[in-house]
Amino acid sequence: MGIRLGAIADDFTGATDLANNLVRAGMRVVQLIDVPEDGGYGLAADADAVVIALKSRTAPVAEAVAASLRALAWLRGAGAEQVYFKYCSTFDSTPAGNIGPVAEALMDALGTDFTVATPAFPDNGRTVFKGHLFVGDVLLSESGMRDHPLTPMTDSNLVKVLGAQTTRPVGLIDHAVLAGGAGAVRARIAELRSQGVAFAIVDAVSNDDLVRLGEAVRDLPLVTAGSGLAIGLPMNWGLQPSSAAAELPPASGHRAVISGSVSTATNGQVRAFLDTGRPAFAVDPLRIAAGEDVAGSALAFAGAHLADGPVLIYSTEAPETVRGVQSRLGAAEAGALVEGALAEVARGLVARGVRRLVVAGGETSGAVVKALGITGLRIGPQIDPGVPWCAATLPEGQTLHIALKSGNFGGPDFFSAAFALLEPA
Numbered sequence: 008m009g010i011r012l013g014a015i016a017d018d019f020t021g022a023t024d025l026a027n028n029l030v031r032a033g034m035r036v037v038q039l040i041d042v043p044e045d046g047g048y049g050l051a052a053d054a055d056a057v058v059i060a061l062k063s064r065t066a067p068v069a070e071a072v073a074a075s076l077r078a079l080a081w082l083r084g085a086g087a088e089q090v091y092f093k094y095c096s097t098f099d100s101t102p103a104g105n106i107g108p109v110a111e112a113l114m115d116a117l118g119t120d121f122t123v124a125t126p127a128f129p130d131n132g133r134t135v136f137k138g139h140l141f142v143g144d145v146l147l148s149e150s151g152m153r154d155h156p157l158t159p160m161t162d163s164n165l166v167k168v169l170g171a172q173t174t175r176p177v178g179l180i181d182h183a184v185l186a187g188g189a190g191a192v193r194a195r196i197a198e199l200r201s202q203g204v205a206f207a208i209v210d211a212v213s214n215d216d217l218v219r220l221g222e223a224v225r226d227l228p229l230v231t232a233g234s235g236l237a238i239g240l241p242m243n244w245g246l247q248p249s250s251a252a253a254e255l256p257p258a259s260g261h262r263a264v265i266s267g268s269v270s271t272a273t274n275g276q277v278r279a280f281l282d283t284g285r286p287a288f289a290v291d292p293l294r295i296a297a298g299e300d301v302a303g304s305a306l307a308f309a310g311a312h313l314a315d316g317p318v319l320i321y322s323t324e325a326p327e328t329v330r331g332v333q334s335r336l337g338a339a340e341a342g343a344l345v346e347g348a349l350a351e352v353a354r355g356l357v358a359r360g361v362r363r364l365v366v367a368g369g370e371t372s373g374a375v376v377k378a379l380g381i382t383g384l385r386i387g388p389q390i391d392p393g394v395p396w397c398a399a400t401l402p403e404g405q406t407l408h409i410a411l412k413s414g415n416f417g418g419p420d421f422f423s424a425a426f427a428l429l430e431p432a
């Protein structure tokens with residue numbers, strides 16, 4: 008039997024976030040790192056859903072479209088009955104805008120003239136009302152996303168934002184329709200379709216809204232959303248939440264955290280870890296730039312402390328410190344130096360017996376997973392909203408438990424909570 012749902016995610020930690028919500032709603036999920044090169048369908052054996060993680064969010068439009076179509080072809084080969092295009096819950100898009108063109112290309116390839124679009128994820132404070140996206144209590148355009156270096160979001164009106172990214176008409180399914188249940192949503196979809204509307208932004212302020220929407224879109228070949236809509240889809244295949252969907256092999260081996268994230272949430276989590284007095288090593292980009300073997304020093308430090316419990320290797324710093332480094336080295340160069348060093352640290356930690364690894368930061372996660380040669384992840388139990396433990400089979404055959412944390416996700420004691428979750432009950 009093939010998979011039920013096939014998903015294409017436009018970034019790495021976003022893919023894990025989606026997979027996590029699907030698992031919580033009862034699906035067994037495998038996340039693939041990019042499209043497998045030669046078949047690779049064995050990776051999807053016994054999965055209900057496969058999420059393919061791309062790096063297409065900020066790629067040039069033509070590249071994002073081509074990668075998404077490659078992923079679609081693989082998912083159809085795996086038997087996917089419905090396709091889910093996952094983007095960020097803050098609808099991150101460059102001014103050129105990849106969400107519209109990718110969605111259009113997927114619609115054309117699937118031969119469908121209509122789809123829905125909603126980044127709502129109420130559990131993480133993302134809600135859509137009258138087509139406007141809120142982040143916590145403020146409009147998207149008044150949130151920190153306004154100043155994002157790659158994807159600044161200065162308009163909260165998603166009908167307008169998506170409308171600027173597509174030649175096709177964009178409409179709205181508003182909260183009053185959602186309140187009427189799945190039947191009312193289906194009727195509104197039929198109405199919009201008859202008017203030639205191709206995309207409907209959908210309001211959702213609660214998980215109940217997303218469950219109603221999930222039921223209503225059961226027969227659409229393509230849905231587009233943040234990770235929130237995932238909670239309403241598995242039940243369309245008769246699947247119910249169950250802990251069995253999140254089962255991973257038992258975990259053992261040394262524990263470590265690698266943090267290359269510079270976000271506010273991660274800064275707090277690193278501080279909380281340091282406050283516990285556990286061993287921690289700071290990676291300084293300026294020392295790497297000066298030619299010092301910082302990764303080697305970090306590994307020597309870790310080697311001396313791994314037996315005592317989790318070790319943290321981090322480059323996480325407050326925004327003003329990061330800006331200072333970036334002004335001396337250039338932002339891209341600083342990022343590349345740190346990612347290279349942390350990737351080497353990851354390889355060295357695994358060689359020293361680390362089998363439970365937490366990684367903080369989307370770019371950092373991508374660099375670490377690539378360095379470790381991981382091609383697929385089995386998704387396990389949730390640590391905090393959007394972040395599950397996963398199990399990966401390393402190229403040498405060992406199992407590595409790994410958690411990939413998006414910068415802004417997780418509570419203040421995330422690192423300790425993560426390891427506690429893996430302890431036998």
Ligand SMILES: Nc1ncnc2c1ncn2[C@@H]1O[C@H](COP(=O)(O)OP(=O)(O)OP(=O)(O)O)[C@@H](O)[C@H]1O
Nearest residue numbers: 268269270322341342345346368369370371413414
């Ligand atoms: N001290 C530092 N100085 C300069 N750049 C750094 C420093 N520490 C990390 N970086 C770089 O900053 C970038 C952080 O991106 P990353 O995606 O890993 O984390 P994030 O942006 O906080 O999280 P997310 O993208 O998941 O929201 C990486 O390229 C990383 O190498």
Ligand SMILES: O=C(O)[C@@H](O)C(=O)CO
Nearest residue numbers: 020021024095096233413
């Ligand atoms: O939807 C989100 O906010 C996250 O899954 C994400 O995409 C992080 O980059």
